[in-house]
Each structure stands twice: as C-alpha cells, then as structure tokens.
Amino acid sequence: MEETQAVGLKSGWIPQYLVVYRGDELIGAAPCFIKTHPYGEYVFDWAWAEAYEDAGLEYYPKLICAIPFTPATGPRFLCRDSEDAQQMHRLLANAMRSVVDQTACSGAHILFPEQSLCVQTKPIGFLERRAVQFHWQNKDYGCFDDFLAQMTARKRKNIRKERQRIEQQQIEVEILEGDAITQEHWQLFARFYTNTYLKRSGHTGYLNDELFHQLVQTMSDALVMALARKNGQYIAGALYFKSDDTLYGRYWGCSQEFDNLHFELCYYRGIDYCIQHGFKKFDAGAQGEHKLLRGFEPVITYSAHYLEHQGFHQAIADYLQREHKLIDGYVEDAIAHLPYRQNVESHDTHNE
Numbered sequence: 055m056e057e058t059q060a061v062g063l064k065s066g067w068i069p070q071y072l073v074v075y076r077g078d079e080l081i082g083a084a085p086c087f088i089k090t091h092p093y094g095e096y097v098f099d100w101a102w103a104e105a106y107e108d109a110g111l112e113y114y115p116k117l118i119c120a121i122p123f124t125p126a127t128g129p130r131f132l133c134r135d136s137e138d139a140q141q142m143h144r145l146l147a148n149a150m151r152s153v154v155d156q157t158a159c160s161g162a163h164i165l166f167p168e169q170s171l172c173v174q175t176k177p178i179g180f181l182e183r184r185a186v187q188f189h190w191q192n193k194d195y196g197c198f199d200d201f202l203a204q205m206t207a208r209k210r211k212n213i214r215k216e217r218q219r220i221e222q223q224q225i226e227v228e229i230l231e232g233d234a235i236t237q238e239h240w241q242l243f244a245r246f247y248t249n250t251y252l253k254r255s256g257h258t259g260y261l262n263d264e265l266f267h268q269l270v271q272t273m274s275d276a277l278v279m280a281l282a283r284k285n286g287q288y289i290a291g292a293l294y295f296k297s298d299d300t301l302y303g304r305y306w307g308c309s310q311e312f313d314n315l316h317f318e319l320c321y322y323r324g325i326d327y328c329i330q331h332g333f334k335k336f337d338a339g340a341q342g343e344h345k346l347l348r349g350f351e352p353v354i355t356y357s358a359h360y361l362e363h364q365g366f367h368q369a370i371a372d373y374l375q376r377e378h379k380l381i382d383g384y385v386e387d388a389i390a391h392l393p394y395r396q397n398v399e400s401h402d403t404h405n406e
Contacts, residue, residue: 055122055261060123060262068115069086070088070153071086072146072150082134085120085121087119095120097163097165097166097357105369118165124304125187125340126166127355131143150360160363164357167358169182172356178360179360181358184354186384186385187352190321190336191335192336204396213348217318219313223315227323230279231277232277237267237270239281240269242281243307246309279293280319290307291307300335301335303321306320346392
C-alpha cells in the first residue's frame with residue numbers, strides 16, 4: 055500500500071513503523087501510522103474528536119497501530135518465535151506511548167487486535183474498547199442446503215428467493231483464484247470498485263489501480279474474486295482474501311444495480327466457497343446488521359486506546375465501562391434474532 059501510495063502523507067496515513075532489533079537482527083515490529091483524519095479505520099471515535107474540539111484541543115494527529123482500511127482481527131505486535139511475546143508486546147506498547155509523548159499526537163490506538171493484547175497493554179495504561187461484527191461460522195456443512203436446513207422456514211425461503219432472483223435476471227457468476235485472475239479481470243474490478251465508491255461517497259476509494267495490479271505479484275495465492283456477467287458483459291465483482299481457515303470479504307463494485315446481486319457476490323458466494331473448501335469462518339467485514347438474517351453471528355472485536363490528556367483519558371475510561379454493558383446487551387439481542395431453528399426454539403422457551 056505504501057509503494058502504490060494508497061498510504062502516505064497525501065492519504066493521511068503517515069507510516070511510523072516501530073521495529074525492534076537485537077544487534078542486527080530484527081526481532082519485533084508494529085505497523086503504526088500517524089493519522090490526520092478518522093477515515094479507513096472502522097473503529098469509530100468521531101465523538102471523541104468532537105469532544106476534543108469542543109474543549110479547544112486537537113485530536114488529530116493521532117498514532118494508530120492497524121492494517122489500513124481493514125477491519126479484520128489479527129496480530130498487531132509481531133515478534134520472532136524465539137522471543138518472549140509478552141515482553142515484546144509491553145516494549146512495543148511503551149514505544150507507542152513514547153511516540154505520543156515526543157510528537158503532537160493526542161494518543162495511541164491499537165485497532166482490531168486479539169483480546170489478549172488488550173489485556174497485556176492494560177497495565178501500561180491502554181483502555182479496552184469493544185464493538186460487534188457479524189461472521190459466518192462453518193458448522194461442518196456439506197453443502198449450501200445443509201446450511202439452509204438449520205434455518206427457520208421463512209428465513210430459508212427468503213434466502214432461496216434472493217438467490218433465485220440472480221438466475222431470473224440471467225446473471226452468471228464465476229469464481230476465480232490466484233493466477234486465474236488476469237490483468238483484464240483486475241482492470242474490470244478496479245473500475246467497479248472506483249465507480250461504486252464514487253457513487254456512494256463522492257470519492258474514488260482508498261485503493262488505486264496500481265495496488266490492485268500489484269496484488270497479483272505479491273499475494274496471488276491469497277486472492278479469490280467473484281465476477282458477475284450478464285449478456286456476456288461483466289457487471290460486478292467482489293474480492294476476497296483467504297488464510298488457512300478463514301475467508302475475508304473485502305471489496306465490491308458494480309457497473310449497474312441488480313436485485314440481490316450484492317448479497318449473492320459478497321455473502322452467499324463466500325459461504326459457498328467456505329463450505330466447498332472447508333474454511334471454518336467467513337469474515338465479511340464491518341457492520342451490517344442485515345448479515346444477521348443471512349446466518350452471520352455476532353462476534354465481539356477489540357481495540358486499545360491511550361489518550362495523552364489524562365482528563366479525557368479518564369472520561370473515556372468511564373464511557374467505555376458503560377459502552378461495554380451496551381455491547382453485551384446488543385450481542386445478546388442479536389443472538390436472539392438469529393434465523394436458526396434451535397435459536398428460535400430456545401428464545402421462545404426463554405420468553406415463556
């Protein structure tokens with residue numbers, strides 16, 4: 055992303071990578087950035103920035119440890135297997151605080167780490183924050199119909215209708231992986247992505263054509279693309295990344311709107327892929343309560359925050375305690391509305 059200028063001074067993501075050496079050997083690292091705006095983070099702190107502004111203080115710039123534009127949980131502080139991980143995590147967390155102390159940054163923020171990192175950085179002064187995403191879990195389904203069979207009749211019927219609508223519109227979908235994704239496909243997808251961002255937000259998106267093309271050279275084995283075609287012309291696409299056991303739905307775009315095409319490319323084809331390839335989880339990105347009715351379950355995500363201004367730090371600590379209770383209530387309510395049969399039966403019994 056830095057080589058293609060998707061991140062950098064112009065985009066408001068200024069690299070501030072922290073690295074740890076023992077002699078000449080690299081033993082630890084953290085991908086940090088100085089941010090001059092809140093966009094592309096997916097941990098929403100606009101209210102905090104407004105509170106700073108109301109108090110006559112500057113919230114930006116701030117220091118974050120994150121994967122740009124990627125609301126996916128994973129390691130944020132990295133170290134060699136031979137090192138003491140907890141010691142390295144403390145060292146890097148303190149290094150983030152030192153950067154804040156030495157610069158105009160208002161605070162340090164670690165976005166979408168594993169919860170264990172929040173626990174380890176708490177004694178150093180970081181506050182744990184929680185949010186909710188919706189992920190699909192593969193419960194050893196043999197096919198898509200096995201997944202649907204676990205749902206209530208009404209929800210099962212609704213999903214089938216949405217998928218049938220794709221056939222009725224005479225839309226064909228193909229799944230491409232790795233080297234099968236040609237430069238022509240990338241050019242198509244980049245155009246879909248840019249057009250869709252332009253229509254929805256007025257800008258062309260965080261990523262650029264050069265980055266999409268470079269993915270072929272750097273990580274083609276981790277890529278899956280779903281492309282939709284009508285009357286021989288490509289009309290939409292969705293891009294996924296994959297690890298050993300998880301599929302990540304990341305980007306989507308289209309040249310024109312069709313009924314349920316977004317659901318088909320971004321959700322149902324991803325579920326199909328996970329079942330066919332034995333993937334345990336499908337992480338389709340941030341937000342989206344509409345995923346709940348399509349079988350995606352609520353999952354708590356985490357972030358860690360340190361504010362240099364101790365008055366605001368304490369005020370946010372108090373706020374987060376109240377927010378935790380709201381998040382717990384939200385998850386409980388979301389679970390009660392899952393479309394699965396056993397869930398409905400259990401909820402009905404609970405209500406009685």
